[in-house]
Amino acid sequence: MFFSFFSKYLGDFVTQGFVQEKVVSALHGALSDAKAKGQLKIESWPILTLDAPKRPEWGDLATTVAMALAASEKRAPHDIAQIIADNLSTRDQLFERVEIVRPGFLNLTVKPAVWLEVLREIERQGAVFGTSSLGVGKRVLVEYVSANPTGPLHVGHGRGAAVGQALARLLKAVGYDVVSEYYINDAGRQMKLLGASVFARVQELAGKAVTFPEEGYHGVYIREVAERIQQSEGAQLAALAPDEMEQRCRDLAYQSLLQLIREDLAAFGIEFESWFSEASLLASGAVERAFADLQQQDLLFESEGALWFRSSKFGDEKDRVVRKQDGECTYLASDIAYHRDKLQRGYDLLIDVWGADHHGYIPRMQAVMQAYGHPKERLQVVLVQLVKLLRGGEEVKMSKRSGEFITMREVLDEVGADAAKFFFLMRDSKTHLDFDLELAKQRSADNPVYYVQYAHARISSLWRVAAARGIVCPPAADTDLTVLTDPDELGLIRKLSAYPEILEASAVAFEPHRLTYYLQQLAAQLHTFYNKHRVLPPAADQEPQESGEAPVAEEISPKVTIARLVLMRAVQQVVKNGLGVLGISAPEQM
């Protein structure tokens, strides 16, 4: 909810990672100084990237600029690294250590005091910590799910829904103005088949023998819809002529199924700002206008009695039919008109979330972008691969033929919306996903959803216990954090500090799973810390264990307690923010 208010804060909070930003500007300064002194030429400025080194002894952050510059400077990377290091050493309020290693790595160790600032920063920014202004001023439309209203949503749609929503929120978080839209295919052949199928079932219920339409919808839900229709207005229906009756069945079935889809999405916690009807495009003449535009640029031609779009002109492998010999428009016709409409609404970026089996459709839609005078990159298609449902390692079989499949609703009812979303977002959307229902509903640390949510709940529990013991945690600004010197503490802070970068990388790559992965790592680090260290002092009543075997409980002074509480509060904030972006709740208790 608070996402819609982001844009007004974005100007104030530019967080490319608090510490990272300082280090980058220090590096930039060092390079400038070196250039001014004539030590380096620096004809073109390198991109300053910071990596978190794999080994702790390599410092907090590392950069490879020296090696990147080696070629253009025509000098050994090590020398360049030395020059940078020398110029960096004047900025020693930031660095504890600057080391040059082998080919030309620059390993930087930032002073703990600088890291501690991150905690204050997180507290200051709260729910907007991690957001950035990358996309400010740009409008993007994310279209997803868009399932035909001819049946309930299945598991694949669920993954698409989770991915689409996460993408939308991710882009909002980095400053874009985002609208989510569902395109309703409420026209054409599918609807006719739906009407015919339901009509046939209604006739059956009325005791009339009918032949079920070829390629009709066989699912049980069709019968259910027919039964409802028969009950509610069987009498009125009987009075109609057959084709009127079929028409009526189609309308009622459509409404009923679309309603079902809306309800399922609501149950999944997915909301669209906009629902766009294909039929409305046809009714408004938008398709004809789209054609006229193309006609004008000679991008349409007639051949073999059909009308073709010259998509090959824009890199598609061949031209495509938009109006068939029989005079009917193809689905491509509506899609052209629909995407033209999106463009006319002034979006800077269009994102379509599709099933991966539609990938062959991308070139022709990007051709549409170009036909209307936009770069093809204006349309970005995010592909979502199939979900393989497992139950305790065994594949759950589904048969398409009989029209029976596992619905999204069934999965939600079994594992809950949070777990379903998390699992859908755990892997790169373009790869196949194994989704184990048993694992997803487990309430244990083996279940990654619980593991992450538990990190949040666990900290909430601290507040409850602290409150009960009358311990209050003052704002970070008023707290002496210098007692946080343990590697586990500083490690957590470094992890927190990386959150804005993760968020941004995840957003620009359209890959929500990176954030999911990060949250698992952060949770793991939190749990490790939590198991190893105390935050609150032991309760007064259950004092000393017998001396001897029990591991010596860590001494914990009030000062340390307070500082660690501040740390915990920051971890909790970041977990909450991250889960929020993924559309997953952050429970206070589990």
Add this chain to the structure above:
RNA sequence: GCGCCCGUAGCUCAGUCGGAUAGAGCAUCAGCCUUCUAAGCUGAGGGUCGCUGGUUCGAUUCCAGCCGGGCGCACCA
């Protein structure tokens, strides 16, 4: 046949605008713990990053060619 995606530990997968000794979870094995703030902790083994070449100081990452798997090549959605 052409095109797109995937191929990383026993399993499921991260990591690639080129960087150091390639990571996580599960499983396996070995210890410890049965305590609290809440559902245990610590460690180990495990890899020709599909194969072969190329570019590079440096390739899991980029390029080419193969191999294997998936998907797509409609006047179907």
